[in-house]
Amino acid sequence: MGNKEIRIRCWVELDGKKFFGPGPARLLDLIDNEGSIAKAAKCMGMSYKKAWDIVTDLNTRGKEPYVISRKGGEKGGGAELTAAGKLVMVKYRNLTQKLRSLVSEEEELLAHM
Amino acid sequence: MGNKEIRIRCWVELDGKKFFGPGPARLLDLIDNEGSIAKAAKCMGMSYKKAWDIVTDLNTRGKEPYVISRKGGEKGGGAELTAAGKLVMVKYRNLTQKLRSLVSEEEELLAHM
Numbered sequence: 377m378g379n380k381e382i383r384i385r386c387w388v389e390l391d392g393k394k395f396f397g398p399g400p401a402r403l404l405d406l407i408d409n410e411g412s413i414a415k416a417a418k419c420m421g422m423s424y425k426k427a428w429d430i431v432t433d434l435n436t437r438g439k440e441p442y443v444i445s446r447k448g449g450e451k452g453g454g455a456e457l458t459a460a461g462k463l464v465m466v467k468y469r470n471l472t473q474k475l476r477s478l479v480s481e482e483e484e485l486l487a488h489m
Numbered sequence: 490m491g492n493k494e495i496r497i498r499c500w501v502e503l504d505g506k507k508f509f510g511p512g513p514a515r516l517l518d519l520i521d522n523e524g525s526i527a528k529a530a531k532c533m534g535m536s537y538k539k540a541w542d543i544v545t546d547l548n549t550r551g552k553e554p555y556v557i558s559r560k561g562g563e564k565g566g567g568a569e570l571t572a573a574g575k576l577v578m579v580k581y582r583n584l585t586q587k588l589r590s591l592v593s594e595e596e597e598l599l600a601h602m
Contacts, residue, residue: 378504384588385498388602391491396602438602460601467598475497478591485580488573489501489509489551 380486382479386472390437401468403430404461407443413455431455493599495592499585503550514581516543517574520556526568544568 387397406416417427435441442461446454457465500510519529530540548554555574559567570578 379502381502382584383500383502386592387496388599389492389494389496390602464598464601467595467601471495471592471595471598474591474595475588478587479499479584482584482587485577485584486501488577488580489503 380489382483382485384475384479386475395437396434396464396468400430400434401465403427404434404442404457404465407431407455408457408462408465411454411456413443413445416455434461493602495596495598497588497592499588508550509547509577509581513543513547514578516540517547517555517570517578520544520568521570521575521578524567524569526556526558529568547574 385398388395403416403420403422406419407413410416410419413427413431414424417424420427431443431445435443438460440460441458442464443455444458498511501508516529516533516535519532520526523529523532526540526544527537530537533540544556544558548556551573553573554571555577556568557571
């Protein structure tokens with residue numbers, strides 16, 4: 377019957393509007409690795425403006441900022457995750473991992489597809 | 490901070506293409522209740538053609554049909570779920586319920602949002 381797969385998507389809404397999910401999580405992860413919003417955007421094939429808009433949305437709609445960015449300086453600026461940003465990443469990864477492991481235990485659903 | 494909610498979506502792909510998920514599950518559920526594809530479509534605010542296309546997709550791409558429909562007859566036709574269709578609904582509901590209960594145990598993620 378070819379390849380069968382249970383897929384899952386998990387995100388957070390604030391007041392009914394998407395706030396955090398796989399896209400922002402990937403962006404924060406890349407900012408953490410690259411130390412720069414511009415480089416993170418490039419890795420995702422996303423415009424700098426789009427990445428900035430996502431970061432601004434996260435930083436302003438949530439309880440506290442997840443990203444700090446610095447302009448200029450010796451290294452030409454850069455960005456990093458705040459403690460809150462790092463914590464959210466850990467919690468989100470933890471949740472998605474648990475969901476994935478539950479799904480992998482329930483693959484008998486696929487026997488009927 | 491307003492209303493915060495973890496949302497989740499679970500679906501099945503066959504060969505990388507969506508096959509079963511919340512939409513088809515709702516349609517099958519309504520066919521089961523209404524005994525008719527036309528009535529089920531109406532409940533979902535969906536055209537009859539669209540509902541037929543979904544049923545045809547489910548009936549032909551999967552292992553076995555989930556819906557049997559009859560034309561004409563005393564009651565003017567009708568549709569019902571096959572045993573396989575009923576089983577898939579039970580398994581899918583079971584999985585989504587488990588996912589929801591896992592998510593509700595993990596709501597501390599929201600404390601940081």
